[in-house]
Amino acid sequence: MDIFVQTKNRFSRFLSAFFKKKRSRIGIYGPPNAGKTTLANRIARDWAGDAVGAVSEIPHETRRALRKQDLCISGANGHSITIDIVDTPGVTTKIDYKEFLEYGLDKEEAITRAREATEGVAEAMHWLREDIDGVVYMLDSTSDPFQQVNIMMIGIIESRKLPVIIAANKIDLPDAAPQKIRSAFPQHPVVPISCLEGKNIEELYEQMVHSFR
Ligand SMILES: Nc1nc2c(ncn2[C@@H]2O[C@H](COP(=O)(O)OP(=O)(O)O)[C@@H](O)[C@H]2O)c(=O)[nH]1
Numbered sequence: 001m002d003i004f005v006q007t008k009n010r011f012s013r014f015l016s017a018f019f020k021k022k023r024s025r026i027g028i029y030g031p032p033n034a035g036k037t038t039l040a041n042r043i044a045r046d047w048a049g050d051a052v053g054a055v056s057e058i059p060h061e062t063r064r065a066l067r068k069q070d071l072c073i074s075g076a077n078g079h080s081i082t083i084d085i086v087d088t089p090g091v092t093t094k095i096d097y098k099e100f101l102e103y104g105l106d107k108e109e110a111i112t113r114a115r116e117a118t119e120g121v122a123e124a125m126h127w128l129r130e131d132i133d134g135v136v137y138m139l140d141s142t143s144d145p146f147q148q149v150n151i152m153m154i155g156i157i158e159s160r161k162l163p164v165i166i167a168a169n170k171i172d173l174p175d176a177a178p179q180k181i182r183s184a185f186p187q188h189p190v191v192p193i194s195c196l197e198g199k200n201i202e203e204l205y206e207q208m209v210h211s212f213r
């Protein structure tokens, strides 16, 4: 190979390495049962053709952070983002094993689950400090957004100066009130969605491409 071609190849490798867009790690945070794993699975299915984790009616089914890497999401205007999706355990201020007994687990299983969930929450908080570039904060539109844990989490995310989108989930349910979420967090984009039915999910993808670029 002549020296000119070699130099040219080296230069174009340098350029593409230099301009290659960084992959962003997007964490899905929010209280237990908001639909975080359902969303992570939908994103993975829509953009990679498979799923991330198990969905359950029992709170704290996701007790470790689960990751799906290298998803390319594109918007209508031709822009796209390459992201890793991190599905986190629900963040709460209190995890009580007795809560799990109501779901038919025996005491030992319930205690193990509560301990794992507590560790999972600590892990998710650590990731938020060290490892996350943007957040989809997920709320159930049928429950009160003004809970201490939401105010605290949004406050932490803001103090880290991370871009955040609030997803107001479960709008398929009759008593969903996504406008309450809008008025609770007017400083952030709020996208009403139903992860279960896929309603408005395209709008969330558009907002992700816009906010996380
Ligand atoms: N009606 C309704 N239920 C949903 C929706 N998204 C999730 N769920 C249900 O809410 C429960 C908790 O979902 P999951 O994804 O495990 O929540 P996570 O704890 O935040 O990960 C499950 O029973 C889901 O099927 C939604 O958009 N509408």
Ligand SMILES: [Mg+2]
Residues within 6 Å of the ligand: 036, 037, 038, 061, 062, 088, 089, 090
């Ligand atoms: Mg989950």
